[in-house]
Amino acid sequence: MATEQSLILDFTIVLGAAAAGGYLANRLRQPVLLGYLASGLIVGPFGFKLLSDVSQIKSLAEIGVAFLLFALGVEFSLAELKRVKDIALQGSLLQIGLTTALVAFVTIILGWASGLSQGIFLGVVLSLSSTAMVLKTLTERGEINTLHGQIMLAILIAQDLALGVILAILPALQQPENIALALGIAIFKILVFVAVAIALSKWIVPRLISSFAATESNELFLLAVIALCLGVALTTASLGLSIAMGAFVAGLMISEIDYADQTLAKVLPLRDTFASLFFASIGMLIDPVLLIHNLGLIIGLVLLVMVGKALIVLPIVLRFGYSLKTAVVVSFGINQIGEFSFVLALEGWRLELISQQTYLLLLATTAITLVLTPMWLDSAPHLADSFNHIPGLTNFLRRFSAPKTIFMPERMSNHVVVAGYGRVGQVIVKILQSQGYPVLVIENSEAAAQRLRLHQIPYIFGDADSELVLEKAHLQTAKALAIALPDPASTRLLLKRALSIAPQLDVIVRSHIDSEIDFLTQMGAREVVQPEFEAALELGNHLLKTLGAEESHIRSVINAIRTDKYISIRPE
Structure with a gap:
């Protein structure tokens, strides 16, 4: 009984600290996951040591990883990818490949990576960007439907899709001397698993989910969804692949059926709860003394990642015929490290591809790049305009600003x-x-x-x-x-x-x-x-007519509102 109460107490402490940390980060206009990381550091073994059994919390955090990837799979949309499919697929592959190659080369040359496998792994981790951070920033700026917003989201969706493949072939990097054979075996396992998953998603899963939905019982529907998510995740783990990849594929199984939205609505609260637990558990691993002693190296990594990725993305976007301004904004928008890099880094540490010190350095670098993303996006349009006034570059850059057709x-x-x-x-x-x-x-x-x-x-x-x-x-x-x-x-x-x-x-x-x-x-x-105000005026126009107001009076009321620039109806 004491053990059970201890687990409940630890669980309560972590969730309470995560809520407080997330709230503080939100008030400071920072990503809430930074608050989760900080809360884990505070209550963990390198902080106030408030937890009696950190290993049990980490076990529960595994469920957070599964739900995180499961929700990503459910949300994944081929329709969104098709809108800018060329740069989404080809561009993202180029970006991941070039970033991986650059990071592997630099880290091996500078001695930061002990070998080719570790260099490639670090490159893959740093190549991923943050879908959550970019989506949040674009939403706040009202730029979701802009061209650069669509390009960024398309590349990020393709990166998220690539994550499943990366997680599957990660164990192959443990055998650098037999990497070709290991990759072949991993790919064979993936193909067999995907074939079975496709068959299940076509003939079994839709009928199963619809049967539970027909009961009109929320708890039965949710239990079926959780069992599917964790069951497929454990299946991939037994095949030597990752739990995260299995959860992602389970989400894909549901993404194209009629109950996808209902499934997502039920899972999101669980995902958010256990995801906060996952990020807090990562914070528990952070040793602040180690970070302070390596502050110069961390700043160097941040500059390498953000400048390097921007320089890689910029010519890729230009190559697909987009303007210089669009290319600059996109390159500054996706040059951070993503939240799923935490998942990859943790998996790499478990597989002994990286040391604990390297893992902690990656965490700190990722957190700093996420904080800097909104500021980089703000400066991107001004930087693109300033490029056109640099002597010597003007004539070269004019062709990227000039009308294409x-x-x-x-x-x-x-x-x-x-x-x-x-x-x-x-x-x-x-x-x-x-x-x-x-x-x-x-x-x-x-x-x-x-x-x-x-x-x-x-x-x-x-x-x-x-x-x-x-x-x-x-x-x-x-x-x-x-x-x-x-x-x-x-x-x-x-x-x-x-x-x-x-x-x-x-x-x-x-x-x-x-x-x-x-x-x-x-x-x-x-x-x-202002579109929302105009819609409200038309609704008001109709209601006043219904209530019997004179046409001339209605026109005078609406014209007065438009003349004073909506001041009388603006929210206080």
């Missing part, structure tokens, strides 16, 4: 320029064309450019905020400019540059957040539209 008459006048051909831009173009007004679209997505060509709509393919692109848009003779870009930073830069070319131009801008309305107006926008 121009599908329009040589001369245009009295036209409306529409920047962005997403959902909002497409509606604007349809309205203008239905009334017979000439339109010119500026767009940097190849998929959108194909639709424009198909419908014979004049367009310029390039970044709308590029000076070279705007020079081709005949803004001096245009009637108006409608800015419907998903990126707030590009919106502001485009507005500034457009008005510098044509100061009297009538510019209407889509605002992303409330605080931008006044700022864009002060910059010179003739009209600033």
